[in-house]
Amino acid sequence: MASTAIPVEREHYLNTDYGIRSWLFTTDHKRIALLYLVTITVFFFIGGFFALLIRLELLTPAGDLVLADTYNKLFTMHGQVMIFFFLIPSIPAVLGNFLVPMMVGAKDLAFPRINLLSWYLLVAAGIVMLHTIITGGVDSGWTFYTPFSTAFSNTKVIEAGLAIFIAGFSSILTGLNFVVTIHRMRAPGLTWSRLPLFIWAHYATSIIQLLGTPVLAITLLLVVFERAFHLGIFDPTRGGDPLLFQHLFWFYSHPAVYIMILPAMGVVAEIIPCFSRKRIFGYSAVAMSSIAIAVFGFLVWAHHMFVAGISLYSAMIFSILSYLVAVPSAIKVFNWTATMYKGSIHFDTPMLYAMGFIGLFTMGGLTGLFLAALGIDVHVTDTYFVIAHFHYIMVGGAVMGYLGGLHFWWPKISGRLYPEWLGKFAALTVFLGFNLTFFPQFILGYLGMPRRYWEYPPEFQVLNVLSTAGSTILAVGYVLPMIYFLWSMRYGKIADANPWGAAGLEWKTASPPPTDNFREIPEVSWEAYNYDEIPAPAEVPVGR
Amino acid sequence: MSEPILSTKLYVGIWATLICLTVITASVAFVDLGPFNTVVALVIATLKALLVVLFFMHVKYASEKLTKMVIIATLFWLLILLFLSLADYGTRAMTRT
Amino acid sequence: MFDNFPLWPVPASSGAGNVDALFIFLVLLAGFMCLAIFTLIVVFAVKFRYRRGHRAEQIEGSVPLEVTWSAVPLAIFMVIFVWGAVIFFRERTPPREADAVYVVAKQWMWKLEHEQGQKEINELRVPVGRDIKLIMTSQDVIHSFYVPAFRIKQDVLPGRYTTAWFHATRPGVYHLFCAEYCGTEHSGMIGQVVVLEPAQYEAWLAGGSTFGSLAANGESLFRQLGCPTCHRSDIQGRGPNLVGIFGKPVQLEDGRTVMADENYIRESILSPNAKIVSGFKPIMPTFQGLVDEDQVTALIAYIKSLSRSPEGAAGPAKPAPGT
């Protein structure tokens, strides 16, 4: 990162030290956050590149752009890269890393060296993944279903499995660091009920990372062993159950979707109060719903297996449990909306993203209810309806939340402001492009177009063309922020400590913060979101 | 600040109990108790694990609530995994096909 | 009208209407919720937009509201759950008198076999207005049998049988998709379901088969493999009498009882020692590797036919029409 750009009038974490070594061997959580930022941005564009190729192939019904095998590798690697190398690390490892210590009033995370180690693990995993991609790829689908992955695929399943195994440990260690930091390192006076909701969200996320990821790790390891050493735990020819793998895989991978969405919900819970100049509506309900999601999230995994051959009765159990987990999400949506009531609302870029998040997450979540309804799922499972459902939540929800958070805290991270009008324009482009890309897929799904299809019957073409068109708009919307963020690091206006007039300890220190975050550890005597005591920036025009 | 220092005698006592339990569980395996072989084996294993956790790992003495919470939460999650998987396997035969 | 731009899949089975009804209900419900939330957001955004000198009003929250907006959605969710579960329960419980079609999936084709012996590949002909039950297994990886027009889908697994059923209501030609990713030609593993008028269907049945009925094939296989040396129709056999066992509970040596369904018969042939019938010795050899999935299917069809013939003889199965 071009840290040289910042004028050296005051010492902060970016200019305390220079040179590549000062970055690669840093234990400063803020620098590590930037290392993550660079890493996952690279992976996002790789994954996005695959997505564009997928969309291009699907422009026509015939499989004419790439070979069938190539297509299978494309969506597999698109899913794996986006999920394990972009979305799971995105908010926790970048924004969480940067903000969790500051928000709890600590100098650093509890285990800074482990924090650095988890970045190295992700990079190592990423290198293995890139090697897999370059030397032939993998075509098992991101779900690695056996026995295809263990006995029939002749691509690099072992390597991809190991890459994700390693990435999993990176995720576990990040979660571990957060849990310990949140428990042990809160500043004096910062009780649990005064914590920002961002922290609650990350606490809940960490629980899932800690208790879910190991199950994925062992499952993938067993798949690797089965391919490499002929162990036979999932092998139907030796009496193994093809569904056992799915149970173990989804035991992690359903909760993992909450690893992806909870941090984004935390971001939104920071942005909405700030730009409404209001305390969040129903603080404890929002906080507790995060924990409830983390717990209930583990009870619903087999809703991915309704037609896979599980018993009728367990399908019903898992269906009803899936509805339980939707309740805390509903609570959140309602509370965010209520927060805007009688506020004093500013429409800066982060707020646009947050509002986009609420809308798109609601749509994605509501279609999740369709999928959890057994009778409907039988028809739409493994069709584009599912694809649309999860892109609505993961792209429309989580990625929007991530971008919103990045815009919100960018002044804190870089000490600079990005060009506001470009930010708004990009947010709008993303919103429109997104809907054009994925809304048609709901219709495609109900019509019955199966997912992971390289070629498809011609009557589905019109909707697919719309979707492809949308994805190019979406691409523009994603490239823009990347450009103006880079631009702003050198040319952006200097930001003061609290450009949004936001509550929270992170805004009480300089932008960018000094290496130790605080000159002295703050003593907290106020509740979270005390917006009645903080003037809106427009009222006190500083730094803009 | 530090954890309490337990006596050597206690540690050795726990050790002796663990060894005894090991010998017992291994010998019981040769007695036919029907389905109760498994039960006995698991009960003894749990006893042993408890002894290790409570005394060798000091959970009985110094540890604050948090450690206990971590342990209980973990076991709870493990049970979720086992029980809900079995909810499928245990009821598959009941479905008319 | 919308040849290239359909917006709704044709409903062609008795179950399709139920699924569509729930779906429409959900679309309306979700549409309403979205509309409500979006309207609130927009209204709040406009009404409470920042104006100089105007301050936000701090509101702590409200327990009654929290309770309402947890309980009401939960109640609505339960309605959806029950509705969905009822549909599912029907979809998953085939009528007892359904005609069976045996499906063997492999990379990348569908092999279908009617009880009367007609074999088809990637094309399934069925009569309109009859209950059809599919008994499916895979030779390699997991596939999934999907007919959008019938709103049914069921994964097809290696190593065991899964079933699905439908009752076609409208003659026509419908897509058959493989919906579970299964390798290179996954998207090429498609075919069609041809729903015929009963008369056309009978005509096709009469014209097509040269193989003999599935059960008859099973019977000759049964003899070739030497099963009758142990399984005889009297009580002298070293193995149990197989007449009439299908669909009945079987008492096992270890005290359990199991239902003699397709999966059980399959297991009895491929790993006979897994479940021992009460009063017998585990002497039956395994036929794993000696018979392939098609042949197991035929044996099962034969053993089933034994339960249907009114006379309790292990003798000839009903002669199939057309032989």
Place this chain on the structure above:
Amino acid sequence: MADSSLAVEHQEGLDHQFVDREQQRNAASLGMWVFLGTEVMFFGGMFCAYLIYRYWYYNEFAAGSRSLDIVLGTTNTAVLICSSLTVALGVRAAQMGKRRLLLLLLLATLVFGLGFLVIKGVEWHDKYVEHHIPGPSFNAEELIRKNPELHIDPAPTQIYFSLYFAMTGLHALHMVVGVGIFCFLTYYAWKGRYTPEYHTPVEIGGLYWHFVDIIWIYLFPLLYLIDRKR
């Protein structure tokens, strides 16, 4: 604790992000406990597989477990329990600042740990000789011959041995890691790093070791003792 408040800044082994040693110690111990929680789930995946297959393939599992050497298994359990004792006593020695005793006990732990691995190696070798390693060379004839009353189906016996190797293999891997940690602890104990005030690494390492012991306490009955008699 520290002699004077001035010394706080320079407490040995205190990382900059912590306010005092107590906070650091509490953080480290919570960290280890949470980590052990993740380990439980890691092995939990295999226990889940074990449970399901045992329920399905009861006889094959019984036959597999009878083919294991119960004497070696029991010995190994005892060896691990002894090592746990030496670890517990070692932590005590560290608490009391007895450097020589601590060194001795750590070395004893290492010996027990390596002993366990050697015995485990012997058992694996036996399985190799008996063709009980899953894969193309797997051979179930002997199991079938020895256990006529169990009516074994050869295919699922491989599942038992697959689980056996996966579980004991990963357990052994944890032992290897544990031995590594204890080498590190021994080295610093030898250098006299640990004092009554600062011995967190010994405690934390000890927690890990005990945990690995507990896993074995469950593996032993599940893999060795199931249905020796019926």
